[in-house]
Amino acid sequence: MARPNQSEERRQELIPVLAKAFADLGYRRATTAALAERCGLRENQLYRLWPSKKAMFLASIDYLFEHTASKWRELLATEDARTPAERILTWEGEHRGETGLHRITFAGLNETNDPEVRDALCRMFQKFHTFITQQVQAQREGAHDAGQPDEMLTAWGIIGLGMMANITQELKLLNRDTQGQMVNEVGLQMLNAKRG
Amino acid sequence: MARPNQSEERRQELIPVLAKAFADLGYRRATTAALAERCGLRENQLYRLWPSKKAMFLASIDYLFEHTASKWRELLATEDARTPAERILTWEGEHRGETGLHRITFAGLNETNDPEVRDALCRMFQKFHTFITQQVQAQREGAHDAGQPDEMLTAWGIIGLGMMANITQELKLLNRDTQGQMVNEVGLQMLNAKRG
DNA sequence: CCCATATGTAAGTATATACTTACATTAATC
DNA sequence: GATTAATGTAAGTATATACTTACATATGGG
Numbered sequence: 001m002a003r004p005n006q007s008e009e010r011r012q013e014l015i016p017v018l019a020k021a022f023a024d025l026g027y028r029r030a031t032t033a034a035l036a037e038r039c040g041l042r043e044n045q046l047y048r049l050w051p052s053k054k055a056m057f058l059a060s061i062d063y064l065f066e067h068t069a070s071k072w073r074e075l076l077a078t079e080d081a082r083t084p085a086e087r088i089l090t091w092e093g094e095h096r097g098e099t100g101l102h103r104i105t106f107a108g109l110n111e112t113n114d115p116e117v118r119d120a121l122c123r124m125f126q127k128f129h130t131f132i133t134q135q136v137q138a139q140r141e142g143a144h145d146a147g148q149p150d151e152m153l154t155a156w157g158i159i160g161l162g163m164m165a166n167i168t169q170e171l172k173l174l175n176r177d178t179q180g181q182m183v184n185e186v187g188l189q190m191l192n193a194k195r196g
Numbered sequence: 197m198a199r200p201n202q203s204e205e206r207r208q209e210l211i212p213v214l215a216k217a218f219a220d221l222g223y224r225r226a227t228t229a230a231l232a233e234r235c236g237l238r239e240n241q242l243y244r245l246w247p248s249k250k251a252m253f254l255a256s257i258d259y260l261f262e263h264t265a266s267k268w269r270e271l272l273a274t275e276d277a278r279t280p281a282e283r284i285l286t287w288e289g290e291h292r293g294e295t296g297l298h299r300i301t302f303a304g305l306n307e308t309n310d311p312e313v314r315d316a317l318c319r320m321f322q323k324f325h326t327f328i329t330q331q332v333q334a335q336r337e338g339a340h341d342a343g344q345p346d347e348m349l350t351a352w353g354i355i356g357l358g359m360m361a362n363i364t365q366e367l368k369l370l371n372r373d374t375q376g377q378m379v380n381e382v383g384l385q386m387l388n389a390k391r392g
Numbered sequence: 393c394c395c396a397t398a399t400g401t402a403a404g405t406a407t408a409t410a411c412t413t414a415c416a417t418t419a420a421t422c
Numbered sequence: 423g424a425t426t427a428a429t430g431t432a433a434g435t436a437t438a439t440a441c442t443t444a445c446a447t448a449t450g451g452g
Contacts, residue, residue: 002426003420026306028224032410042431044412053410106305110222112366122367129369149381156370157382160360161353168352170308171318173325178349185345186353190385198396199450228440238401240442249440 011049011059014039019060023100027057027107054116061108061120064101065127072131085135089187092162093180102166129155139191157190207245207255210235215256219296223253223303250312257304257316260297261323268327281331285383288358289376298362325351335387353386 021038022030032053036043050056075091076084105124111117132155140151149157165183168174174182217234218226228249232239246252271287272280301320307313328351336347345353361379364370370378 002422003418003428005428007428026309028306029309031408043410044432045430047411048429106302109302109363109366110224110306113222113225118367122369125363125367125369147385149378149385153374153378153382154385156360156364156378157353157357157386160356160358160363162356163359163363164352164356167305167321167356167359170305171314171321173318173321174352182345182349182352186349186386189343189345190353190382198394198452199398199448201398203398227438239440240402241400243441244399 007049014041014046014049015059015063018056019063019104020100022057022060022107023064023103026103027111054114057104057107058116058120061104061124064099064104065124067099068101069127069131083139085139085191086188088135089158089184089191093165093183093187096162096165096179096183097169102163102170105163125159128159132158136191154190158187161187161190203245210237210242210245211255211259214252215259215300216296218253218256218303219260219299222299223307250310253300253303254312254316257300257320260295260300261320263295264297265323265327279335281335281387282384284331285354285380285387289361289379289383292358292361292375292379293365298359298366301359321355324355328354332387350386354383357383357386 017039018035021035024030025034032043032046035053035056036046039046046056050059071091072088075087078087080087082090105121108117108121112121129152133151136151136154136158140148148154161183165174165179168179168182169176213235214231217231220226221230228239228242231249231252232242235242242252246255267287268284271283274283276283278286301317304313304317308317325348329347332347332350332354336344344350357379361370361375364375364378365372
């Protein structure tokens with residue numbers, strides 16, 4: 001034998017670079033040439049690590065989800081005057097779109113004809129949804145008002161609010177402050193509101 | 197002169213076909229060959245009517261927005277026990293995604309590097325936002341509660357809810373009934389809620 | 393009928409780009 | 423230090439597809 005195979009380590013190092021490239025450029029404009037250049041490699045070196053561009057894309061989706069989720073877990077662990085759900089909302093309002101996860105999501109939503117891409121997106125949304133549903137339940141602490149939507153539906157609403165915040169950012173429809181205010185105010189309302 | 201030019205009429209006839217093609221296939225898979233075939237034409241005939249594929253795409257965005265907006269105006273005109281806003285929410289909960297506008301939106305969001313596409317999307321979202329803001333204002337009739345987000349922010353939240361409903365549909369994450377329920381319940385909550 | 397323009401048909405081109413191949417060089421293990 | 427797999431370099435290929443060109447045919451107005 002000679003020279004140990006370090007492919008796995010290389011992959012771990014490169015995935016954030018790929019994810020950023022897909023986030024910056026979208027799927028189409030993130031050509032294999034561009035990806036390789038950002039990685040400081042040649043195209044065929046990338047292809048030694050992943051079998052296809054699609055595989056690189058799927059790896060990026062998983063990575064960015066994990067990245068976001070671990071940030072959220074961290075927020076849950078720290079103590080604060082606010083509830084966990086409120087902390088996440090505030091943090092998202094302030095840091096919205098930093099990872100570029102949404103751009104990758106848009107790119108993925110354009111490729112939903114591809115079963116693997118579709119599955120990756122499904123898993124991602126499902127995980128977010130489970131996570132947020134738990135937070136909504138914790139926030140409401142069983143004090144379920146008569147007219148209030150159940151926690152699962154509210155959770156989808158909150159995810160939608162986040163998507164919309166990303167879109168308004170992408171299209172420069174709202175400035176950062178207004179965007180943060182939106183996520184905070186409308187999000188809190190969905191969390192806590194009672195029917196009038 | 198000979199033979200009157202009927203290009204404009206042809207365009208009007210064909211735009212719905214193009215829009216459906218983009219909605220079904222997304223931008224990338226809607227190749228010019230596919231577009232031409234669905235129109236029952238050759239590619240160069242399409243190119244006599246529009247200068248580029250992008251132009252066909254932009255025309256489709258405008259068309260689908262107008263299509264949706266006119267449906268909503270119709271809903272506003274009809275009388276009902278419910279308020280106008282409630283009527284739109286219910287209708288959207290039931291007919292969500294029929295036009296395929298959302299798929300075109302996703303495709304567009306992937307091409308936001310292109311200034312023309314970006315502008316078309318901005319115009320579309322702005323128009324929807326203006327429209328919905330008016331409905332929220334009408335619904336709340338100036339009875340603005342202290343903790344309630346202002347109507348413009350709420351309107352973005354409602355649009356986000358609609359986007360999310362489209363995504364859950366696209367990825368088959370929710371069945372139609374639950375989806376409609378989500379749009380209705382969470383939407384109504386955003387419209388009417390008072391802080392608990 | 394004429395003729396100018398619209399419409400139809402059938403190729404072709406140019407380019408981008410995902411992916412491959414061939415070969416040179418390096419470096420761990422024995 | 424020899425061997426062998428990993429890594430680096432530089433081309434090349436194959437294909438898809440947006441867009442074009444060349445030419446034939448139809449059709450309405452003078």
